[in-house]
Amino acid sequence: MAITLRSVLLVSAVICAVSAKTQKDPGSAAAPKGHNSLTVGILGDFGWSGWSPANTYFCNEVAPVxxxxxxxxxxxxxxxxxxxxxxxxxxASAAQVSTASYIKNICTMKNCSAFISVGDNFYDSGVGFTTTGVNRFQETWVDMYSQGIYENATWYQCLGNHDIVYGQAGVDFETKIAPLYDDRWYFGTEGLPYYTYDIVGQDWTATFVVVDSDCFIEKYQKSSSVYQNGYTTSCYKEKQTQVDFVTQAFAKSTADWKFLQIHHGFLSSSTNYTELWPLVSVAEKHNGIVLNGHDHCAAHYVGNKTNFVLSGAAGYPEAGDCNNGVSLGSFVKFLGADAAGAGNGFVTLDISSKELVFEYYIRDMEYEGGDLYPVKDDTKPSYSFTVKDKAK
Structure with a gap:
């Protein structure tokens, strides 16, 4: 995790190359403070635009040889x-473009002050500090989320499995280089894939603790996994460091509201990553709320009185990730999918001293000749829930 001479040289190169607008201290951007209530957008699994897959001849003919x-x-x-x-x-690229515009419109209406990412910022294989990586960062995120309400909003970032395919080089780009490239991209102040931050209101505080859940997924340690590399091997061995970090951050915080921000889902309609329990148990102990992505849809789950907010629908929707809209048990409160498909969208969180209000905005995916996911009025939430019990 230490910053090497190579990392320092890379960062220095970026500082020399970027415009004066981005030559600020990393982490200088932040959500505004002192508001009676404040709204943030929660989204994940969005970074498809600009990805050029490997050609079919190489994949189908050359790779096996x-x-x-x-x-x-x-x-x-x-x-x-x-x-x-x-x-x-x-x-998927087209869906990201359309959904980015939809999120902008909703967040303009609701005056979102910041955005919270739950990972998978760059498909299919993340970005590295290369010409391709820099160009993809520019196209997929900087240009995509730069107009209107996006222009000055901080994005509190998180890593997903597609972000770590490049290994340490990809992680370093997102945690160390990207915040210097564009200071809206926030990844803490230490250049680490786990960090904590507070959003502070007039008479309330919300603490968010970010962890790289990739380090806990056991199947990523198999040699056959594309996510098995030096980074995942190392952080898996040291995963207790992140457990301790979460434990201490939750215990130290005196905030009214506490959140665990990760990529993979502990509760899901697709795959339950039970190995995340050491993290989730801390959130549960403190009456915290878990924010995650990974499944390409939107959902709300409640397990043992803990709320799990899935917001993975900002890129390519996949109905199967939300079990095609069919609940499997009483813990499922909402699924943004039906038998035909899943809806693109995101979740807004309204924070005040009194309560938290989560609203799920799913866009009407109408196109010429059909509608992939009909929504009667997508300027209104398809689902919402309120939390009044504060953190411990």
Missing amino acids: LTAKNITIPRELQNDCDAGDRAAAQN
């Missing part, structure tokens, strides 16, 4: 050959 010859294919190239993601790339 290389594998048979025991030639190692880089993880990011393996991931860029994922057949399902290749097939989805064009529609």
Whole structure:
């Protein structure tokens, strides 16, 4: 986790290259303080635009030959050959563009002060400090979320599994380089993939604790996994460091509201990552709320009186991740999907000293000749819930 000489040189190079607007201390941006109430947008799994998958000839014809010859294919190239993601790339990019515009409109109406990411910021294989990586960061995030309400809003970031395919180099780009490239992109002040921050109102405080849940997923340690690399191997061995960080951050905070911000879902309609319990148990102990993405849809789950907010619908929606809208048990309170498809959208969080109000905005995905996910009035929330019990 230490900052190496190479990292320092890379950061210095970026500082020399960026405009005066971005030559600020990392983390200088922040949500406004002192408001009686404040609204933030929660979104994840959005970074598809600008991704060019590996060509089909290489993936289908050349890659098997290389594998048979025991030639190692880089993880990011393996991931860029994922057949399902290749097939989805064009529609997913279009969905991100449309949903980014939709989120802007809703957040303009609600006056969102900041945005909270729950990871998978760059498909299919993250970004590194390369020409391709810098160009994708510019196209997929800087240009995509730069107008209107986006222009001055801080984005409190989080890593997802697609962000760590490049390994340490990809993690370093998002945690160390990106905040210097554009100071709206916030990743703490230490350049680490885990950090904590407070959003402060007139008479309330909300503490958010961010963790890289990739470090806890056991199947990512298998040699066959495209997410198995030096970074995931190391942080898996040291995952207790992040557990201790969460434990101390929650215990130290005297905030009215406390949140655990991660990528993978502990409760899900698709895959329950039970290995995240050491983190979730801390949030549960403090009456905290868990924010996550990973599943490409929106949902609300409640387990053992803990609220789990899934907001992974800002890019490419996948109905199966929300079980095609069919609840599997009493813990499922809302699924932003039906038998035909899932809806793109995001979640807004209104914070005050009195309560938290979560509103799920799902856009009407009408197109010429059909409607992928009909919503009667997508300027109004499809679902909402309120939390009044404060953190411990």
